[in-house]
Amino acid sequence: DGGITQSPKYLFRKEGQNVTLSCEQNLNHDAMYWYRQDPGQGLRLIYYSQIVNDFQKGDIAEGYSVSREKKESFPLTVTSAQKNPTAFYLCASRDRENTGELFFGEGSRLTVL
Amino acid sequence: AQSVTQLDSQVPVFEEAPVELRCNYSSSVSVYLFWYVQYPNQGLQLLLKYLSGSTLVKGINGFEAEFNKSQTSFHLRKPSVHISDTAEYFCVFPLSGGGADGLTFGKGTHLIIQP
Numbered sequence: 001d002g003g004i005t006q007s008p009k010y011l012f013r014k015e016g017q018n019v020t021l022s023c024e025q026n027l028n029h030d031a032m033y034w035y036r037q038d039p040g041q042g043l044r045l046i047y048y049s050q051i052v053n054d055f056q057k058g059d060i061a062e063g064y065s066v067s068r069e070k071k072e073s074f075p076l077t078v079t080s081a082q083k084n085p086t087a088f089y090l091c092a093s094r095d096r097e098n099t100g101e102l103f104f105g106e107g108s109r110l111t112v113l
Numbered sequence: 114a115q116s117v118t119q120l121d122s123q124v125p126v127f128e129e130a131p132v133e134l135r136c137n138y139s140s141s142v143s144v145y146l147f148w149y150v151q152y153p154n155q156g157l158q159l160l161l162k163y164l165s166g167s168t169l170v171k172g173i174n175g176f177e178a179e180f181n182k183s184q185t186s187f188h189l190r191k192p193s194v195h196i197s198d199t200a201e202y203f204c205v206f207p208l209s210g211g212g213a214d215g216l217t218f219g220k221g222t223h224l225i226i227q228p
Binding site: 004006033040041042043045088090092094099100101102104105106107109 | 122145147149154155156157158159162164203205207216218219220221223
């Protein structure tokens with residue numbers, strides 16, 4: 001079945017450590033996105049990529065980094081520069097060629113101890 | 114510029130009662146509109162979408178929405194809710210080929226079903 005896989009589902013980190021969240025899709029979509037979600041808030045865009053080897057900052061990119069070396073993969077690194085990294089992170093890909101529909105992963109919950 | 118407004122951050126409803134979650138948009142171009150649902154600690158999944166054609170759109174889990182161009186609305190409805198409908202609902206406005214990421218999310222409406 002086609003879809004998006006995020007891992008890990010839960011992650012704990014000590015302050016000062018970098019962590020990388022994985023996002024893989026087998027939907028053959030060019031566009032991929034990372035969102036951050038905090039309790040009671042909507043989704044805020046961190047980074048997005050519309051094609052391999054290219055990506056753009058979203059609204060809250062500070063303290064995060066991404067890469068897009070393969071069409072299927074769009075990992076997100078939460079660096080030690082991110083002041084408040086505890087949140088729920090969602091990865092999505094988009095069918096831009098047809099309906100523009102977004103397909104989401106199950107999310108990764110990061111907790112900084 | 115395009116925007117999406119979800120008018121209620123929280124909607125409490127008794128089980129088996131009808132519900133309407135409101136969404137208004139503003140745009141000067143052709144419109145697609147989506148509703149997504151998010152259950153606790155999960156990703157978002159598509160409930161329904163309006164692309165063109167009939168303005169009444171039926172989705173999964175008994176939900177439906179009506180696209181109203183004159184009122185710039187896309188309200189989500191269900192005639193009888195169940196406890197399992199407790200979730201966060203997002204109205205999303207994609208603009209294929211649009212600038213930046215071409216996506217506008219509403220802030221979400223938390224549907225609370227009371228027994």
